[in-house]
Amino acid sequence: MKITLVIAAYILIMAAVTYLIRMAPFVLFRKKIRSRFLRSMLYYLPYAVLSAMVIPAVFSSTGSLLTAVVGLAVAILLAVFNRSLLVVALGASSAAYLTGLLLQLFQ
Amino acid sequence: MKKNTLFKTGLCDGIPIALGYLSVSFGFGISAVNAGLSPLAAVLTSLTNVTSAGQVAGLAIMAPETGVLTLLSLATVLEMILTQFTINIRYFLMSLSLSQRLDRSFTLRHRFLASFGITDEVFGVASSKKEPLKPIYMYGLILLPVLGWTLGTLLGSVAGSILPDGLKYALGIAIYGMFVAIVVPPAKRDRGVLCASLLAIAVSCLIAYIPIFSFITSGFAIIIAALIASAVAAYFFPIREDEDGGDAA
Known part of the structure; x- marks a missing residue:
């Protein structure tokens, strides 16, 4: 019981810090930013964040470099042809899974 | 009527995120129980935090070794705060970026509520919208991912051991596929x-x-x-x- 309370306290601390970080800009920045540079930066920021999150982290997402590379390549190809988020995500997963199966066959 | 449609659009946009989360948080559920947390603690962590990297790091502080849970001390509390701050400070940038795209109907109350659900993927999808973001759309967008994240954690923490490794690993790339799908089309033009x-x-x-x-x-x-x-x-x-x-x- 004591341990459960301790864990609950940690979970609460984690949640509070995470929520404050998310909430502060939403509540504090209620006016449009005027600077054209800052507005441009905020426009490009999402794409920069997502790109930096994908590479290189994706290469260790499947437990094998080759399956990850094939999965990523399929994802990029599908995205170039404007497929939906779900199709691209499942396409990447399927490609990685099939590559993993093939690797096992030839080992 | 129009509100209803916007809510549904949000729900639809959230489906791929929720599916991706289901698989990723499944993995978190497995690690949490392996580390010594109860399924309830794992589920509560996911429901209140809704973030992958932060939760994994938090788990490492709560249960540094398998089955060994940390006691509450000033040092570990500070470590927890600093770790969460460092890993999750990117949400600050995301919220800041989104705050510039909010519709006028986004009152203070909605800002307090909707900011809870700003994750990497929610941010990515919301940023790709051309029109200003309305609260009802954001709630629709956030609902299923939060449920998926929580449900995946529950499933992983009670039934994680039955999924074959190959499938588990392949699901790990789904979330990255989603990021690629958000970045590539605008990068083309x-x-x-x-x-x-x-x-x-x-x-x-x-x-x-x-x-x-x-x-x-x-x-x-x-x-x-x-x-x-x-x-x-x-x-x-x-x-x-x-x-x-x-x-x-």
Whole structure:
């Protein structure tokens, strides 16, 4: 019981810090930013964040470099042809899974 | 009627995120129970935090070794706060970016509520919308991912051991596929987006692979890469003033 309370306290601390970080800009920045540079930066920021999150982290997402590379390549190809988020995500997963199966066959 | 449609649009946009989360949080559920947390604690962690990297790091502080739970002390509480801050500070940038796209109907109350659900993927999808964001759309977008994240954790923590390894690993890439799907289409038609994306990749690889940068945590690496890349893109490809800016008529 004591341990459960301790864990609950940690979970609460984690949640509070995470929520404050998310909430502060939403509540504090209620006016449009005027600077054209800052507005441009905020426009490009999402794409920069997502790109930096994908590479290189994706290469260790499947437990094998080759399956990850094939999965990523399929994802990029599908995205170039404007497929939906779900199709691209499942396409990447399927490609990685099939590559993993093939690797096992030839080992 | 129109509100209803917007809510449904949000729900639909959230489906792929929720499916991705289901698989990723399944993995978190497995690790949490392996580390010694109860399924209830694992589920509560996911429901209240809704973040992957932060929860994994938090787990390492709560249960540093399998079955060994940390007691509550000032040092570990500070460590928890600092760790969460470092890993999750990227949400600050995301919320800041989204705060510029909010519709006028986004009152203070909605801002307090909707900001709870800003995750990498929710941010990505919301940013890809051309029109200003309305509260009802954001709630629709957030609902299923939060449920998926929580449900996946529950399933993983009670039944994680039955899924074959090959499938578990393959599901790990789903979330990255989703990011690719968000970035590639605008990068095809907008040179500024392409520039920001390629530069961010270059910087994050430099930080990851050059040994002298090994002290930089992955959370900070993302922030550094994104700030440099978006600043350079903003300098060379400033957006037109009518783009992205105007409030809803």
